[in-house]
Amino acid sequence: MVRMVSHVALVCAAVMSTPVMAQEQAPGAADADGDIIVTARKREERAVDVPIAVTAVSGAALEKRGAANLADFLQEAPGVGIYDGGSALGTKITIRGISTSLGANENGYYLDDLPFTGVTVPLSPDVRAWDLDRVEILRGPQGTLFGEGSMGGTVRILTRGADLDQWEAKGLGMVSDTRGGGTNAGAKGAFNAPIVPGVLAVRVAGTHERYQGWVDNSSTGATNVNDQTYDTFRARLRFDPVDRLSITGSYWWSKSDFPAGGSSARDDDQQTRGTVPYSKSRMELYGATARYDLGGAELFYSYTHSDFGVPQSGMSSIGSIETNIDIALDAHELRLASTGDGPLKWTVGAYARDSQRNDTVKFPARGIDNDAQINSRARALFGEATYTLPGVPVDLTAGLRYFEDRLRGFEANSGVVTDQPGDTYKSWNPRFSVAWHPVENTTIYASAAKGFRSGQLQPTVPLILGPIYGVELPAALSQDSIWTYEVGAKAELWERRLSVEAAVFYSDWKDVAVRIPIPGTSFNGLVNSNGTHTKGAELSLVAQPVQGLTLSAGGAYVDAEYTDPVAGTAIVKGSAVDDVAKFTANASIDYAAAITDTVQAFGRVGWQHSSPRRNSSYAAFLPGDTIDRVDARIGVDFAQLTIALFADNLTDENGATSFRQVQQIGPTSFDITSNRLRPRTLGVEASFRFGAPAR
Numbered sequence: 001m002v003r004m005v006s007h008v009a010l011v012c013a014a015v016m017s018t019p020v021m022a023q024e025q026a027p028g029a030a031d032a033d034g035d036i037i038v039t040a041r042k043r044e045e046r047a048v049d050v051p052i053a054v055t056a057v058s059g060a061a062l063e064k065r066g067a068a069n070l071a072d073f074l075q076e077a078p079g080v081g082i083y084d085g086g087s088a089l090g091t092k093i094t095i096r097g098i099s100t101s102l103g104a105n106e107n108g109y110y111l112d113d114l115p116f117t118g119v120t121v122p123l124s125p126d127v128r129a130w131d132l133d134r135v136e137i138l139r140g141p142q143g144t145l146f147g148e149g150s151m152g153g154t155v156r157i158l159t160r161g162a163d164l165d166q167w168e169a170k171g172l173g174m175v176s177d178t179r180g181g182g183t184n185a186g187a188k189g190a191f192n193a194p195i196v197p198g199v200l201a202v203r204v205a206g207t208h209e210r211y212q213g214w215v216d217n218s219s220t221g222a223t224n225v226n227d228q229t230y231d232t233f234r235a236r237l238r239f240d241p242v243d244r245l246s247i248t249g250s251y252w253w254s255k256s257d258f259p260a261g262g263s264s265a266r267d268d269d270q271q272t273r274g275t276v277p278y279s280k281s282r283m284e285l286y287g288a289t290a291r292y293d294l295g296g297a298e299l300f301y302s303y304t305h306s307d308f309g310v311p312q313s314g315m316s317s318i319g320s321i322e323t324n325i326d327i328a329l330d331a332h333e334l335r336l337a338s339t340g341d342g343p344l345k346w347t348v349g350a351y352a353r354d355s356q357r358n359d360t361v362k363f364p365a366r367g368i369d370n371d372a373q374i375n376s377r378a379r380a381l382f383g384e385a386t387y388t389l390p391g392v393p394v395d396l397t398a399g400l401r402y403f404e405d406r407l408r409g410f411e412a413n414s415g416v417v418t419d420q421p422g423d424t425y426k427s428w429n430p431r432f433s434v435a436w437h438p439v440e441n442t443t444i445y446a447s448a449a450k451g452f453r454s455g456q457l458q459p460t461v462p463l464i465l466g467p468i469y470g471v472e473l474p475a476a477l478s479q480d481s482i483w484t485y486e487v488g489a490k491a492e493l494w495e496r497r498l499s500v501e502a503a504v505f506y507s508d509w510k511d512v513a514v515r516i517p518i519p520g521t522s523f524n525g526l527v528n529s530n531g532t533h534t535k536g537a538e539l540s541l542v543a544q545p546v547q548g549l550t551l552s553a554g555g556a557y558v559d560a561e562y563t564d565p566v567a568g569t570a571i572v573k574g575s576a577v578d579d580v581a582k583f584t585a586n587a588s589i590d591y592a593a594a595i596t597d598t599v600q601a602f603g604r605v606g607w608q609h610s611s612p613r614r615n616s617s618y619a620a621f622l623p624g625d626t627i628d629r630v631d632a633r634i635g636v637d638f639a640q641l642t643i644a645l646f647a648d649n650l651t652d653e654n655g656a657t658s659f660r661q662v663q664q665i666g667p668t669s670f671d672i673t674s675n676r677l678r679p680r681t682l683g684v685e686a687s688f689r690f691g692a693p694a695r
Contacts, residue, residue: 036048052447057135065606081610090126092579099580102515113333140449145347147380163194170190172186177683184212184681184683185209204233255283263676263677264675273671290302298336308326353376378405378406444489449484484506511529514528538554588604620662645684
């Protein structure tokens with residue numbers, strides 16, 4: 001079976017069918033002066049000074065608003081689209097019209113210092129929004145500093161580190177009820193201990209969440225079948241043996257379980273009549289970092305190992321199907337960055353990554369017994385420098401990354417092994433920007449940046465079948481690349497009571513990989529298209545007109561289209577790029593008021609909007625729906641205890657968040673399904689904290 005197939009439902013289908021959020025200015029994301037501090041260029045800077053469209057939100061702010069995962073808040077960054085599939089394959093993230101289901105990740109996804117990649121299928125493992133330091137969303141190609149896959153942008157999830165001086169304990173309990181579903185519950189905790197104050201400390205955090213299903217199965221009569229369970233554990237150890245040296249060890253473990261499918265359903269809220277997979281995921285990550293202050297520069301080294309697996313199984317009408325994805329990755333990065341306040345600021349470094357992806361597909365009824373392995377060996381050198389012109393508030397930035405990736409593998413079909421010699425991909429990836437600071441807390445910038453991805457190997461089955469049925473396929477696909485040109489501005493006005501960020505951009509994405517059906521068979525091959533063009537505009541506003549009140553609004557227009565038709569597919573010139581919403585918008589109201597010196601009441605209402613998403617690769621697939629999600633929350637914050645009532649998806653939006661997949665399940669019978677939001681969920685949450693103040 002083809003290696004590109006990433007879950008049981010797709011296997012069955014193939015066989016059977018032919019500004020910075022100023023309102024989030026918690027101390028964890030801000031310095032003593034209230035400035036939002038980010039590391040978008042791998043050194044600490046004020047967000048308002050960085051010539052990149054960046055949104056940063058603190059972990060404390062995420063906990064205060066009750067965010068459970070990335071899908072709860074990430075779309076509030078202009079130009080970003082996301083939905084949670086409620087399955088082991090995690091979330092789907094698009095940034096500025098860059099979206100695909102083939103190849104390595106098209107948008108960067110960092111877990112602390114680890115760039116995660118699905119190698120041949122984009123993957124973004126679910127991250128529970130608990131005990132994080134902050135999340136940064138960098139829009140636009142970030143290939144120079146963040147490497148392969150950061151073509152639309154990069155999402156960075158940065159966890160809380162161990163505090164050398166403060167004891168801290170915090171916990172949270174949650175109970176909720178979903179309309180048409182059942183009772184949900186969760187518990188979370190974190191603990192920080194300075195073992196040797198100022199020298200050695202440890203921090204641990206863990207979560208357990210169980211969400212009952214709400215989708216029914218009319219074929220079996222079962223109700224609320226799509227239960228979801230999430231468990232996580234993290235530990236970080238910090239050791240500062242001398243003043244200039246800091247060493248950190250990290251361990252991250254997570255497991256999720258989906259015994260009867262994800263969040264996909266038909267328009268009548270019934271589960272698909274096709275194969276519904278049992279799936280689960282597990283991730284284990286460990287590593288170490290070291291930072292040494294050289295005086296005017298910081299030397300940094302990181303090593304990370306991760307292992308991510310997704311086993312799935314299900315029963316089709318003709319027999320059982322089992323698949324498994326396993327990705328192991330080792331990454332090293334060494335860099336040196338300036339830390340002074342002089343006119344020249346710079347970063348140089350080297351990066352090495354070795355990864356191996358193993359896939360298995362077993363479908364005895366169709367004689368499919370496939371094992372595949374892909375090995376990737378990537379190396380990179382990079383550097384970037386910013387120079388402030390003397391006597392003029394203008395910064396000039398230039399950067400360059402050289403990347404090389406050796407890709408090879410093999411497939412075994414019913415024991416017959418076929419070697420795939422693969423290819424070597426090389427890329428030079430520059431970035432240029434000019435930033436003008438006409439007044440304090442204002443930046444106007446223009447930039448041009450390149451992003452890139454390696455190519456991928458052609459699965460052996462379509463490679464053999466293609467010529468028989470008149471379809472010529474390459475043994476390995478070309479790498480793809482993108483150039484994005486952007487003009488933007490960001491400012492903090494009216495004594496920093498109003499934050500504004502805006503940008504317009506144009507992207508030229510070359511050689512995007514697409515699927516091409518092989519006539520007369522149930523298989524697809526892979527080819528490079530000519531690419532896509534995207535033009536867009538983004539705007540976000542955050543105002544604090546009076547003490548305790550924060551108003552925010554934002555939105556984006558993203559017009560992403562294929563530039564030319566692709567023979568043998570449904571793609572024509574002007575077809576929409578898969579899974580991209582042309583319009584997204586959001587707005588929220590946050591208010592907090594002191595009741596006494598130690599008691600505060602708070603409330604929040606938030607709205608997220610996206611226009612329908614489409615899929616142009618398959619003529620039978622149908623568009624999704626316009627989605628409007630409203631969440632609300634009220635509560636009371638005591639000195640060490642917070643109690644909150646919440647309503648997620650208050651208006652009970654149940655439209656198709658993604659395109660509708662059309663699957664033939666019989667000679668004249670079709671199933672039409674799409675991903676859905678969890679129905680209206682009402683609940684109560686209580687949390688406590690002792691020791692260090694809330695960040």
